[in-house]
Amino acid sequence: MSLISAALGRISPSPTLAMTSRVLDLKAQGVAVIGLAAGEPDFDTPDFVKDAAIEAIRAGKTKYTNVDGTAELKAAIVAKFKRDNDLSYETSQISVNVGGKHTLFNALVATVEEGDEVIIPAPYWVSYPDIVQFCGGTPVIVPAGASQGYKIAPDQLEAAITPRTKWLILNSPSNPTGAAYTAAELKALGEVLLRHPHVWVMADDMYEHITYGDFEFATIAQVVPELYERTLTVNGCSKAYSMTGWRIGFAGGPVRLIKAMAKLQSQSTSNPCSIAQAAATAALNGPQDFLKDRNAAFERRRDLVCSMLNQVNGIHCPRPDGAFYVYPDVSGLIGKQTPGGKTIDTDEALIDYLLDDARVAAVHGAAFGLSPAFRISYATSEELLTEACQRIQTACAALR
Ligand code: PLP
DSSP states (O other): OOSSOHHHHTOOOOHHHHHHHHHHHHHHTTOOOEEOOOOSOSSOOOHHHHHHHHHHHHTTOOSOOOTTOOHHHHHHHHHHHHHHHOOOOOGGGEEEESSHHHHHHHHHHHHOOTTOEEEEEESOOTHHHHHHHHTTOEEEEEEOOGGGTTOOOHHHHHHHOOTTEEEEEEESSOTTTOOOOOHHHHHHHHHHHHTOTTOEEEEEOTTTTOBOTTOOOOOHHHHOGGGGGGEEEEEESTTTTTOTTTOOEEEEOOHHHHHHHHHHHHTTTOSOOHHHHHHHHHHHHSOOTHHHHHHHHHHHHHHHHHHHHHTSTTOBOOOOSBTTEEOOBOGGGTTOBOTTSOBOOSHHHHHHHIIIIIOEEOEEGGGGTOOSBEEEEOOSOHHHHHHHHHHHHHHHHTOO
């Protein structure tokens, strides 16, 4: 009898976290590697959020809370959904969890059964297919390459739906591409979904607040109100408020789903950290204007990285509307040889070459289900990004 369960055998460790630990190992050995693999903002958590946490500790908010969130945080989330998305939820429709990943995990574990299908556009955030497989479900991957702006088209969605489809997972702006759906694009996808009332929608809006230029963020339950009753709108504090370590994610959705998620959570993590919940309440209720300055910095970095990568022969880097990632297509580099005589036959070989020769860490496209490409997180200083892109330029120019 095997010690490890079959369910666990169906998943792999997160490839983005694996690259991050390779970088930490190299740095510990004194290698000057530039890590562009981690998916977190380099900005600090705002002081007013930290202060709220310290105050919560002093006020003795250090005990168990309601399983799926304090009344204060749920009220702040209700207000956030109304303010930012014009979505009306009651507090009974809100679930607070230990990070956005936990929100998605709870929702999928609570609903997906053996044989259920979950439609996942690729490139996708690495955890979606694994969580679906953990549940015994089948990920149905719909490829959306650079030529279609890394966004699925309505006819692709229509073709992917079967009687076994349980969910469509829609992540905008996207990790790993930064691509973001406009309201019109969401409406067109919504029209397909209206023809298939058994399909639920998981809108992963983790990067809602990180968008550029005149792009206007929209979420599907807002754009297609008829889908409100079968949409789980997922968001969190990790990215917008630079709170990745605090572990607060949340969602708004139909009461029966929210209740099911709470039941699962009551038998696993119980409540998210009480102090992190107080901090999240302050983040959502507090001033939001600092987001603009941070976005302006991200936008400069995006432009810098896109322009430097597009100078490389063989790399095509689309300019995304949101998040802090670029996902250059590297078809033009596949088949080339490194100065050491190795063939770059996959994007993984390219990433190994860039790590070994250029000392730049990125994540290969195969990890996100669409090759050949790689993901760079530009959540670091312009100085480091310039140095990293110069190294990539030199390393790619040396390929024959
Ligand atoms: N969804 C997407 C698209 C993400 O990129 C991430 C984090 O990288 C998450 C969800 C989960 O965020 P959290 O760190 O709050 O678990």
